[in-house]
Amino acid sequence: MYESILRTATNNGNFSLKFTTTPFPPTFDFWFENTSFQAVFVSMFMGACLGVFLTSIVSNIISERIDGLKHLQEISGLSKFEYWVGNFLVDYFKFMLLVLGMLPFLYILEEGQLRSSCFIFIAMPFALIPFTYVSTFVFKTDSTAQTSTIFFHFFNLGILGAICGYLRLTPGNEVMGDMMMNILKLNPSFLVSSTITCDTSCELIAFERTHSRLS
Numbered sequence: 001m002y003e004s005i006l007r008t009a010t011n012n013g014n015f016s017l018k019f020t021t022t023p024f025p026p027t028f029d030f031w032f033e034n035t036s037f038q039a040v041f042v043s044m045f046m047g048a049c050l051g052v053f054l055t056s057i058v059s060n061i062i063s064e065r066i067d068g069l070k071h072l073q074e075i076s077g078l079s080k081f082e083y084w085v086g087n088f089l090v091d092y093f094k095f096m097l098l099v100l101g102m103l104p105f106l107y108i109l110e111e112g113q114l115r116s117s118c119f120i121f122i123a124m125p126f127a128l129i130p131f132t133y134v135s136t137f138v139f140k141t142d143s144t145a146q147t148s149t150i151f152f153h154f155f156n157l158g159i160l161g162a163i164c165g166y167l168r169l170t171p172g173n174e175v176m177g178d179m180m181m182n183i184l185k186l187n188p189s190f191l192v193s194s195t196i197t198c199d200t201s202c203e204l205i206a207f208e209r210t211h212s213r214l215s
Contacts, residue, residue: 045101046192047157051150053098054132057091058145061136088129095125120192127188156189 028136064070100156130151139145164184167177184190 021049026207027158043161044154044158045105045152047161049098049102050128050157050189050192051153052096054128054153055146055150057132058136058139058149059142061087061133062139062142062145065136066142069209079142084133085131091129095129096122124188124192127191131188156184156187157192160190 027166070083074080103121135149136145139148164177164181167180170177
């Protein structure tokens with residue numbers, strides 16, 4: 001309609017009027033919420049996957065101990081060193097299969113930002129699997145060990161990771177969040193959460209802290 005009016009007004013039948021609209025860039029608040037939610041979701045996903053996987057390891061170790069299979073292997077000549085090394089090699093191979101299945105999913109969620117995660121996934125079993133082996137001596141029944149293991153790792157990766165990330169991104173609580181993260185890094189499963197969070201939102205944390213200081 002506007003073109004018709006302008007053609008009549010200008011007495012030019014070839015007059016053409018076109019508009020190009022360009023959206024504004026995402027606001028900081030939108031970027032903050034989207035990135036934070038993404039980091040929490042990835043950590044919870046990892047917590048569920050690792051919890052289920054490590055539950056199978058705990059179940060196997062405790063079942064062999066309760067049923068006497070471990071004792072039977074020892075009196076048959078199998079040393080404790082060979083027993084634990086053999087279990088570790090098998091569990092490490094299974095863990096790598098799990099990682100190969102998760103990496104494409106994480107790559108999509110983190111939009112290609114897998115700077116540290118690839119290395120931590122390869123190195124993590126050397127801390128997480130022995131940590132799980134040691135935790136089996138705390139439990140006497142298989143069911144208790146499975147329930148405790150899956151909730152422990154989900155709580156560390158999903159809940160504590162989200163709380164720590166929130167504190168690090170909240171003005172006034174950055175120091176507390178950094179201290180909490182450094183202490184919890186002694187826990188192998190939380191180390192996974194902090195690495196994923198850093199891959200996803202380290203640039204956001206740096207921008208937010210610089211922005212808060214300038215303002």
